[in-house]
Each structure stands twice: as structure tokens, then as C-alpha cells.
Amino acid sequence: MTACDHTSTTPLPNHNRGKLIIFSAPSGSGKSTIVQWLIHEHPEFNLSFSISCTSRQPRGAERDGIEYFFLTPEAFKEKIQADEFLEYEEVYENRFYGTLKSQVDKQTEAGENVIFDVDVKGGVNIKRFYGERALSIFIQPPSIEELRRRLEGRGTDAPEMIEQRLAKADYELTFASQFDHIVINDDLAKAQQETYELIKAFLKY
Ligand code: ADP
Ligand code: 5GP
Numbered sequence: 001m002t003a004c005d006h007t008s009t010t011p012l013p014n015h016n017r018g019k020l021i022i023f024s025a026p027s028g029s030g031k032s033t034i035v036q037w038l039i040h041e042h043p044e045f046n047l048s049f050s051i052s053c054t055s056r057q058p059r060g061a062e063r064d065g066i067e068y069f070f071l072t073p074e075a076f077k078e079k080i081q082a083d084e085f086l087e088y089e090e091v092y093e094n095r096f097y098g099t100l101k102s103q104v105d106k107q108t109e110a111g112e113n114v115i116f117d118v119d120v121k122g123g124v125n126i127k128r129f130y131g132e133r134a135l136s137i138f139i140q141p142p143s144i145e146e147l148r149r150r151l152e153g154r155g156t157d158a159p160e161m162i163e164q165r166l167a168k169a170d171y172e173l174t175f176a177s178q179f180d181h182i183v184i185n186d187d188l189a190k191a192q193q194e195t196y197e198l199i200k201a202f203l204k205y
Helices: 031-041 073-081 101-109 120-133 144-154 159-173 188-203
Strands: 020-024 047-049 052-054 068-070 085-092 095-100 113-117 134-140 181-184
Touching (some): 020 120, 101 113, 120 134, 134 188, 144 159, 181 188
Parallel strands (some): 020 113, 134 181
């Protein structure tokens, strides 16, 4: 199966709408932390979070329609059949994640710059699909040991889930060079500032 198999081939009509900013990284690298900081601290960027669909259960305080649209595996598969996804991936066994075309359309048509937190394949596919209209940023953890500390410290996943996430990290790191930029998230404030500068230049603020 190639990385393109799950990506829509029908371009969305482009009338000078919002742009797309993609963040990908191994789980635990800190991309949600950075994305949320950008949204809350930089309203001038007019960023709106791309709410994905997932077939996994809500984690911690997650709410339907805010962090994700939580679907049953059956409902997710129905949307695949109906060609409703811009892209989707089975990121972990039996756990699907995908971006709805209608969701991205709605946000960009409102003139918002859409910010994505997607897995590495989804990130590469969205960038390929939108080309110059998209900026793709890979958030790299300083080491796998630190990734483990962060996942354990976050305290939101059962031990076996943490192992699944770590088992995938080496593979995910091999995608880094396919992104427009790599930001190493060692010192959080420094990584936040770097992403801020990249987005500022991309949006020409
Ligand atoms: P991701 O969205 O990539 O899975 P998170 O943003 O949830 O990762 O971050 C994982 C954990 O690591 C969180 O508890 C977060 O507070 C912490 N974290 C993020 N960046 C750093 C950093 N630079 N140094 C230490 N801890 C961090
Ligand atoms: P989590 O379970 O930690 O919320 O997410 C697991 C992984 O799925 C993360 O790497 C996250 O970025 C990714 N993900 C979330 N939404 C999407 C999506 O719409 N498409 C793809 N391809 N990956 C996604």
C-alpha cells in the first residue's frame, strides 16, 4: 500500500482561501502543545484547528467535536466508502484517523488558516495535495528516551499504548526529510519561537 492510497484525488476548488499548516511527529514529541500555543498566543495568524475523525475512544477530557469527531469503526468505514475523507490512515491497528474534506472546506472558505496535527503519512499527503498553499513542519523529539519520559509523564495512555506509540517512533522519524522544515523540540520555548517564525514568514505577517 503506498502513502497515496488514502488521499483524495479530487482537488478542492481554490478561490483565494485560507492556507494550511501541517504538524507531524512521533506521538509525545510535543506537537499538540505547540499547536495549542500557536492558536492561543497568536490570534493574528487566524489559525483554526483541523478537527479530525477518529475511531479511537476519547482520552482524558477530550470532547466530541472539539479535539476529534469520535466515530465507531463502522461509521468511520462508511465515510471511507462515501469518499468523504481528504486523507485517512490506520495509524495504529484498528484505530483510524482522517481529515474530512467538508471540514477543511468549511474552515478555509471562512478565510481561516487551518492547522493540522496528523500522522507522518497524512502530513506528507496533505502537503503533496496542497503544494505551495501548505507549510509542513516536522516536530522532532531530542531522543526516544525523552519521548518515553514525555508519554509516561503525560499520563494519558495505558502502558501497552505507550509501547505501541514508541514502537512506531523510529519509523516515523524516517519521514522527517519529507517535510518543509524540521523543528527539534528540546527546549519548548525555543521550539515554539521557531514555529512562530516559520508561520510568520509563510503567512507573510
Ligand atoms: P504530541 O501531541 O506530539 O503527542 P504532546 O504535546 O501531548 O505531544 O506532549 C507530550 C508531553 O510532553 C506533554 O505532557 C507535554 O506537556 C510534554 N512536553 C512537550 N514539549 C516538551 C518539552 N520541550 N520538554 C518537556 N516536555 C514537553
Ligand atoms: P492521538 O491518538 O495521540 O490523538 O493521535 C495519534 C496520531 O494520529 C497522531 O500522530 C496524530 O497526529 C494522528 N492523527 C490525528 N488526526 C489525524 C488525521 O486526520 N489524519 C492522519 N493521517 N493522522 C491523524
